[in-house]
Amino acid sequence: MTDSWRQPRRLLLVALGALTVFFLMAPTLVVVPMSFTASNALTFPPEGLSTRWYEKMVTDPQWSTGFLNSAKVAFLTAILATVLGTLAALGTVRGRFPGRGAVNGLILSPLIVPVIIIAIGMFSVFVRWKITGSIVGLVLAHTALAVPFVVVNVATSLRSMDRNLEQAAQSLGAGPVRTFRRITLPLILPGVLAGGLFAFITSWDEVVVSIFLTSARFRTLPVEMWEQVRQVVDPTVAAVSTTLLAVTTTLLLLAFVVRRQAPAR
Amino acid sequence: MTTAGRPIDGSSERLDRPALVLRGLEKSFGDVPAVDGVDLEVRQGEFITLLGPSGSGKTTTLRMIAGFTRQSAGTIEIDGADMSQVPPYRRDVGMIFQNYALFPHMTAAENIAFPLEMRRASRSEIRRRVAEALALVKLEGFGGRYPRQLSGGQQQRIAFARAVVFHPRLLLMDEPLGALDKKLREALQLEVMHISRQLGATVIYVTHDQEEALVMSDRIAIFNRGRIEQLGRGEDLYDRPVSLFVADFIGDSNILRGWFERDGDGGWLVRDASRWRVGAAATARAALDGDRAAALVVRPERLRIVDPGDAGAAAAGANTVEASVRDVLYLGSIRKYELTLPDEQTATVRQQVGGNERVWQPGARVRLTWAVDDEVLVSDPGGRPSRPGDVPTAPLA
Numbered sequence: 001m002t003d004s005w006r007q008p009r010r011l012l013l014v015a016l017g018a019l020t021v022f023f024l025m026a027p028t029l030v031v032v033p034m035s036f037t038a039s040n041a042l043t044f045p046p047e048g049l050s051t052r053w054y055e056k057m058v059t060d061p062q063w064s065t066g067f068l069n070s071a072k073v074a075f076l077t078a079i080l081a082t083v084l085g086t087l088a089a090l091g092t093v094r095g096r097f098p099g100r101g102a103v104n105g106l107i108l109s110p111l112i113v114p115v116i117i118i119a120i121g122m123f124s125v126f127v128r129w130k131i132t133g134s135i136v137g138l139v140l141a142h143t144a145l146a147v148p149f150v151v152v153n154v155a156t157s158l159r160s161m162d163r164n165l166e167q168a169a170q171s172l173g174a175g176p177v178r179t180f181r182r183i184t185l186p187l188i189l190p191g192v193l194a195g196g197l198f199a200f201i202t203s204w205d206e207v208v209v210s211i212f213l214t215s216a217r218f219r220t221l222p223v224e225m226w227e228q229v230r231q232v233v234d235p236t237v238a239a240v241s242t243t244l245l246a247v248t249t250t251l252l253l254l255a256f257v258v259r260r261q262a263p264a265r
Numbered sequence: 266m267t268t269a270g271r272p273i274d275g276s277s278e279r280l281d282r283p284a285l286v287l288r289g290l291e292k293s294f295g296d297v298p299a300v301d302g303v304d305l306e307v308r309q310g311e312f313i314t315l316l317g318p319s320g321s322g323k324t325t326t327l328r329m330i331a332g333f334t335r336q337s338a339g340t341i342e343i344d345g346a347d348m349s350q351v352p353p354y355r356r357d358v359g360m361i362f363q364n365y366a367l368f369p370h371m372t373a374a375e376n377i378a379f380p381l382e383m384r385r386a387s388r389s390e391i392r393r394r395v396a397e398a399l400a401l402v403k404l405e406g407f408g409g410r411y412p413r414q415l416s417g418g419q420q421q422r423i424a425f426a427r428a429v430v431f432h433p434r435l436l437l438m439d440e441p442l443g444a445l446d447k448k449l450r451e452a453l454q455l456e457v458m459h460i461s462r463q464l465g466a467t468v469i470y471v472t473h474d475q476e477e478a479l480v481m482s483d484r485i486a487i488f489n490r491g492r493i494e495q496l497g498r499g500e501d502l503y504d505r506p507v508s509l510f511v512a513d514f515i516g517d518s519n520i521l522r523g524w525f526e527r528d529g530d531g532g533w534l535v536r537d538a539s540r541w542r543v544g545a546a547a548t549a550r551a552a553l554d555g556d557r558a559a560a561l562v563v564r565p566e567r568l569r570i571v572d573p574g575d576a577g578a579a580a581a582g583a584n585t586v587e588a589s590v591r592d593v594l595y596l597g598s599i600r601k602y603e604l605t606l607p608d609e610q611t612a613t614v615r616q617q618v619g620g621n622e623r624v625w626q627p628g629a630r631v632r633l634t635w636a637v638d639d640e641v642l643v644s645d646p647g648g649r650p651s652r653p654g655d656v657p658t659a660p661l662a
Contacts, residue, residue, distance in 0.1 A: 162364065162366065164362045164364060164366040165366050165368060165369075167331075167333050167353070167360070167362075167366070168360065168362060168366040168368075169368070169379070170332075170333075170352070170353040170354045171331055171332075171333075171353050171354070171356075171358055171359065171360040171428075171437075172354075172359075172379055172380035172383060172427065172428075172431070173354050173355075173357070173380050173383035173384055173431070174354055174379075174383050175352075175354050178383065179354075182379070183368060186370045187369070187370060
């Protein structure tokens with residue numbers, strides 16, 4: 001009965017939504033056709049069709065090294081952030097100690113503090129520690145940025161978990177460690193894995209902090225792209241962008257699938 | 266399960282020792298006492314129910330026995346060993362929760378195997394005992410199912426099997442049947458009771474359902490404001506409540522409030538122009554310190570309705586009170602009368618439906634009568650003096 005006035009409003013809403021999605025996606029998606037161009041210039045629309053820039057990306061050692069470095073850093077970051085983030089979530093969700101809210105805020109602060117400020121701060125400290133331009137420094141920095149994503153994911157899982165299950169395990173003879181390994185961890189695993197994937201992605205496409213903490217001898221893929229775009233505008237960048245995009249999208253989808261695997265309560 | 270004839274010496278120590286002893290158990294959350302001095306001794310193989318309204322401290326007491334909540338004061342002894350500082354996983358106590366608390370990522374069989382694995386039982390022993398436990402709860406063939414594939418009643422049976430499979434020293438149950446519908450609940454009450462007896466398990470059962478408590482328990486501990494108000498068999502609690510709270514909580518009660526006056530071995534309960542005789546036994550049990558505000562408790566099935574003009578219908582020496590019938594409720598095997606007393610208080614009478622009994626109609630003026638032996642005298646801490654000039658009683662604690 002109310003459809004008569006609802007219909008136009010609904011259409012307007014759909015149109016607005018579609019437009020928003022287009023503005024968000026278009027700049028990203030434009031690189032995909034550009035990467036298949038046959039010409040030597042980065043142009044849109046692309047001229048001709050070729051996969052030569054993908055060949056160059058794979059064969060050029062500068063790109064393949066960057067790719068490998070990014071993968072290494074992201075992998076180590078994901079592991080470190082997942083372990084630390086899971087422990088932090090356990091502490092802040094289950095623990096009862098003074099200043100719990102403040103600790104939680106501090107852990108989540110990298111989500112709010114501008115990345116450039118974090119980058120400058122870390123750079124000045126890491127220079128003194130002599131770990132700039134190394135994988136160690138970058139992994140530590142990315143871990144700080146990635147931990148909040150793990151904490152948020154794991155905390156959500158923990159809050160939705162029935163605490164009686166842990167008490168039941170204890171009454172059946174399981175100490176704290178075995179209770180965690182056999183009961184808590186399996187039940188929050190979807191949250192842990194999703195957090196880990198988010199941590200990987202965070203590191204994988206991070207560029208601001210990486211610019212400060214990498215050197216000519218140790219560069220990640222996004223930093224390599226940044227350097228290349230500033231010098232020669234070569235369609236290889238578009239090919240690399242498309243590859244990055246594909247990896248990130250795949251991991252994000254994976255994270256959502258994993259998140260839904262929460263066991264029925 | 267009698268201990269008669271067994272010599273009291275070292276060889277029978279295990280069986281003569283209480284399964285659980287609570288001494289001066291207290292727990293406060295902040296300034297609020299949840300449990301305020303609980304003493305309880307439970308025999309081996311006994312089925313004890315902690316019964317009380319919500320917030321009376323029964324669940325907190327159970328959680329302290331399990332070790333999930335640390336007591337503020339007092340001691341907990343299980344099988345003669347002080348458990349006050351022992352973590353829950355070393356207390357060897359089986360617990361059953363209202364929401365079952367089955368591990369959702371494990372099958373029914375894996376759930377039951379869990380406590381055995383924690384005790385490092387061998388693989389073959391685990392297999393054998395899991396099969397036995399499944400048979401015990403009549404769920405053979407359900408071992409491979411996940412909890413979400415089982416009904417509520419089946420889940421609670423698996424939870425029961427999991428809690429008894431390792432032969433715990435105590436079996437604790439926290440309103441385990443509260444989430445089930447009435448029919449299933451009643452069936453499971455009998456099953457839980459029978460299996461517990463069969464296993465010889467010592468059970469501490471928490472509920473707020475008095476009928477459940479009466480059906481299942483050897484003894485019932487009535488909780489009120491963090492204390493055990495009365496401990497005893499169901500019959501004791503029903504026939505000889507020690508306080509107005511217990512009388513009111515267990516079964517339906519007719520309560521006549523007034524002022525107790527001692528007279529020889531017995532006495533009188535006086536209110537306005539009415540006087541009711543109190544027998545010597547009831548007076549002795551109530552152990553009131555002198556004349557004071559008190560109440561008579563009479564169960565609805567002990568009251569008889571008679572014609573007010575028929576003086577002979579009330580036995581000589583019986584107590585009576587005037588009343589008028591307000592409602593008559595026919596409930597199949599019994600007829601329930603709601604009556605109004607002269608001071609606007611209400612009374613309930615249960616009459617067996619036999620076919621020959623006299624049926625009273627709403628509005629009828631009648632007389633209620635009961636034998637002196639059928640009444641219980643309790644003190645009435647909230648009572649007021651009934652006669653002018655009487656001093657007020659001590660304020661309610």
